[in-house]
Amino acid sequence: MKEIELVIVGGGPAGMSAAVAAYESGISDLLIIERDARLGGILQQCIHNGFGLHRFGEELTGPEYAWKYEKLVREKQIPFLPNTMVLDITPDKVVTATNATDGVFQIKAKAIILAMGCRERSRGALNIAGTRPAGIYTAGTAQKYVNLKGYMPGKEVVILGSGDIGLIMARRMTLEGAKVHAVCELMPYSGGLARNIEQCLHDFDIPLRLSHTVVEIHGKERLTGVTIAKVDKNRRPIPETREYIPCDTLLLSVGLIPENELSKTASVTLDRVTGGAVVDQDRQTSVEGIFACGNVLHVHDLVDYVSEEAEIAGKNAAAYIRGEAIERTEINLRTDGKIRYTVPQRITQKKDVTVYFRVADVYRNVTVKILDGERVVYQKKKPRVAPGEMESITLNADQLADAKELLFALEVK
Amino acid sequence: MYDIAIVGAGVIGGMIARTLARYRLKICILEKKHDVAMGASSANSAIVHAGFDAAPGSLKAKLNVRGSEMMEEVCRELGVKYRNNGSLVIGFDEADRQTVEELYRRGNENGVKNLKVLDAEDLHRLEPNVSKNAVCALHAPTGSIVCPYELTIAAIGNAMDNGADLLLDFEVCDIRDTGKHFEITSPDKTVLAKYVINAAGLYSDAIARMVGDDSFTVHPRRGEYILLDKECGTLLNHTVFRTPSKMGKGILVSPTVDGNLLTGPTSTDMDDKENKATTAEGLALVMKQASENADGVLFGKSITSFCGLRAVGSTGDFIINLPRARFVNVAGIESPGLSSAPAIAEYVVELLAKAGLKPEENPSYTPTRPAMHAFREASIEEKNAIIQKDPTYGHIICRCETVTEGEILTAIRTNPRPRDLDGVKRRTRAQMGRCQGGFCSPYIVELLAKENNIPYEAVTKFGGASLINFERTKEER
Structure with missing residues (x-):
């Protein structure tokens, strides 16, 4: 079995930043495994600006922010395998992965950094009543169609959930010529950043309907409309407030779930609240030598903090590999x-x-x-x-x- | 001129086509939808019932018990997943105990093997997560699970591999008997066939009326379901039913052959044969009753909810008859229709023989079809041998269910070929995991467009107006 000191699972902002930090801490025998064709993760489709204000003091688009790190990865010649999917990680750090050139292969690592990111909660998780037509997408999927594929998934849009991707997509769909009729938010406040409410909704006169949810989906083939309703303080829909909005598209921005299926195969202890691993200050998980950072650990609002966190994981994974003796204490937060x-x-x-x-x-x-x-x-x-x-x-x-x-x-x- | 035209590409039409494919017959399957298995076969409880439920002496009883005996072999030949997990009908009080005992007697009369009435202690030893409030159960070890659309697709694929034609988007609007053969017309085509088999599910009454048979009607009975993540798939080993009522077998909780946990169905009589909408009340009822059946059913882990329509016939039994020469009704196939499907097909062939069809055996008939899930179950060495020949098998497209590009391409190129996203989903499980296609569907759209030689924006979810994208916004770089 091939042996590599440090394997980083995921080549998004967290994985790249962790790799660079580990490299700069003296680890040159490392590998980034990325399931997509390119490095950059979800930043590739985030073509809006606003990234990097904290970290670089400038407003970058997603791909520009990702490129800052990809450039470092390339300059330092940190090896990465694109189009490669990790299938399994064992507690003793054997990584099983697959791609078209190498087939299914295994690597024994001294340390592993988990940087798989997160996925969006789908319609199924919400059990919204009604039909199952085409035209219902998570905001991120719609973003991929519009920004990466160059196709319009809809024209008359309702958005459920005011998470940041939902807000960004309200503006994006509008700029591409769609009409966004409303952004409904179950809670009495938005889960998105204040600046996104301002720049993506208010600037385009898109109504934000707080304490509202979608209660029914209509349409046999393509979506024809949704019924929304106000919710009471227990978040239960109030029947007399039901309101029908004709639309052909429903975008969902109803939460992000850290993708920890691999962490589970490695027996990493997860936090019920974050959905990510339980970690110490070094971002080391309950399994010695397995570290986690970025949205797989907990969902971040700003990529700048992802990079910061990943650097901690990268540096400390390097220290772990070097076997530095450390005086230990145990404080639970x-x-x-x-x-x-x-x-x-x-x-x-x-x-x-x-x-x-x-x-x-x-x-x-x-x-x-x-x-x-x-x-x-x-x-x-x-x-x-x-x-x-x-x-x-x-x-x-x-x-x-x-x-x-x-x-x-x-x-x- | 076809020898046989089968109207309806559900599990019944499919199993009949596959059973007839062993003879030298020219067969066509006519289906109004964009794909096969689009009606009741797309959404039901996925159970091979043991056969204790139907009234002794009924066709339902006879064909269920026979079908359940045949199913394992049929699934093996067709490369379809099948699991003999056993089923339990649990009771909560004295009245339920009497029903359980009645089912036990009925089952024995129907010829169901190895039935046993369990007390609370034996029940909980056998299935620890069944509700602590359950006091008794009927245990049917022959009860099994199977995937209804997987079986339908495989049966039709196998029939096609043996020469049958599948005509999709063919909505039968008239059938005329010339005395020698039938002329079957859709809005834009006509096919001729000597025999017609009416397996049109909810619309089998309308098809029968086209040849003057108005002896029965079919109405839809809605069943709503919630499917849970694979994390929950090992909660129960058995399929757990409640004691039945006249509206059906009650809400069940069952593992699926793919490792999820299925809960449902509700049971509501409807008028509209096209209304497949779930309701808030229905989904709430599923959650309530499923949680009463078993402890630890986590609806926070639900990945989708859906609705199926049972085709309920007006006679109370399966309607399988010859209302006129060379025309066979196979109607009112509600539960236990899936369980009975192989036996129904066998029975229909007998009926055709009585009606004068004396076909020769087809010497080149192949009863088997390669399993679509073979790759995922292969060892690392076997996988690598496949990837070496075809590198697309090394490239994962659906990360939640780990489905490779190779598996998707093979599915797109295999009879009956899928033309839409849902078709790929039902054949490969890509988009069927916890992200429900959020990540992989844009790639699958690309593969469908390329393989079918259609524009990206022409790809649909399930045909018709179910478009995924409307138009192109950018030019190719």
Whole structure:
């Protein structure tokens, strides 16, 4: 069996950035495995701008952002296998993959970085009643048809869900000549970035119908319309608010699910809230030598943070391969429910650690508190927090002290 | 001039065609839709019933028990997945216990083998995740599962490989008997056939009326289902039914041959033969009752919901007869129609013989068809041998179900050839996983366009106006 020190599963922004970081940390025996024909992952079809503001201080399109990393991969001659799909990963780090030239093959790795990204929740997961005509797509699939294939999947559009891809596609479909009748959002707030609501909906007079959902799908062959309804505070549709909207296309932007099928084959412990692996500050999973980063770990709003996270995984995978002895501790990070999750979920080393987290609802005038029992490790007031915007806090070794468990809590006035 | 024209490319028409293909007969199958298996055969419970449910002495009882005995061999020949998982009818109280015992007696009378009534303890030992509230069950070890559209596609493919013609988009609008043969017309074509077999499902009453037979009607009975992710596929080993009512066998929970968990169906009599819409109430009922049958049915893991229409005949039994010379009705084939299909085909051949058809055996008849799922079940070495000959087998298109380009291309080139996305889905399982085609459908559209030599934007989901894309927006670079 072929042996490679570091195998990176996925050549999107997370995989490329992790590979570059590992290479720069001295690992030259590495391989990126990418299922698509090209590197770049989902960024290839994200032809809108807004990428890279945090990381590069400039507004790039998706392909431009991806190219920044692909260029580095190529300059450093980091090997990558395109059109190659990983089928299985074992806990002792044997990777089974397939492609047209090599067939089904296996590689024994010293370390693996999981960077498979996420998939979109489909209509089936929602069990919307009605018929099953053509014309219902996840926003990302429609984006692929429009941006990569050059075809129009619809003309009269309703969008369910105000996640960022849904918002981006509302604008994109409009620019290509479609009429977007409404963006319906089940929750009383949007899950998308504020700037996307502004630039993709308001600028084009596309109505955002908060607390609304699609309750029925009509049409025998191609979609002919949807029935929408307002929902009560328990998110149940209110029958008397039913409203029929004729349309030929329904786009779904109803959530992203980290694609952890391979992580499961490797016996990696998953977090029920994030849908991704439970990791420490190095992005190491419960299986020694298997690391995770990017949207396979938890869904990010900005690719800039994906790159940042992947660098952590890449550097630490390199350290793991070099076998650096490290003094270990074990601090579990807990949340109070108002804060839904943290990444990492555990800290195993006393060093500076940036903890990312998301809240469960829109809250105003809150205090974010980190508690070690009675001891307040950290606190900070915030005018507003929302589920659509990831937050982060950096803790230093002193703050960690001798904590065994840290509670991340939100004090709401 | 055909010897035999079969109206309807469902599992019944398909199995009849395949059974007749062993003789020197010129056969055509006429189907109004864009593909085969588009009616009741596309959406039902996928069960090979043991045969304890139907009234003793009925055609349903006789053909179900016989069909269930034949099914494993038929599936083996056709390369169709089949699993003898056994079925359980569970009861929750004293009234249910009486029904279970009644089913036991009926089953024995129908000739079903190895039936047993279980108490709560034996039931939970056999199937630990069945509801703790269940107090008894009928265990039918011969109950099995099969995929209805896979069986239909394979049967029709096998009939075609043996010389039968499949005419799709052929909506029969008139049948005229010249005394020697029938003229069967669609809006744009006419075919001539000496014998006509009416296997038109929900529309078999309309087809019968074209030759003057108005002795029965068929109405649709809606069944709604929810299919769960493969993660849930091992919750149960057996197919778990509730005790039946006059509207059907109740909501069941069952593994499928492909490893998913299927729940449903509801049972609602309808008027509209084209209304395949699910309802919020129906889906809620499926969730409620399925959760009562078994513990740990996770509807958060549902990957799709759908609706099938049973073709319910007005006589209460299967309607298989010769209302006039050379014309056979095979109508009212509701449950246990799938289970009975091989036996129905055999029975129809006997009827034709009585009606004067005395065909010779076809010496070059091949009863087998290569299994479409052979590649996925092969060892790494076997796969690599295939990939070496055809590299497209190394390239995965559908990541959720790990379906390769080679498998999709082979399916597109194999009888009966799929022309649309759903056709590829039913043959290969590509788009049938947890992302429901989100990632792979744009590639499959490309393969369909190329193989069928049609523009990308002409590819449909299932024919007609079910277009995936409307127009091209950019020119090729």
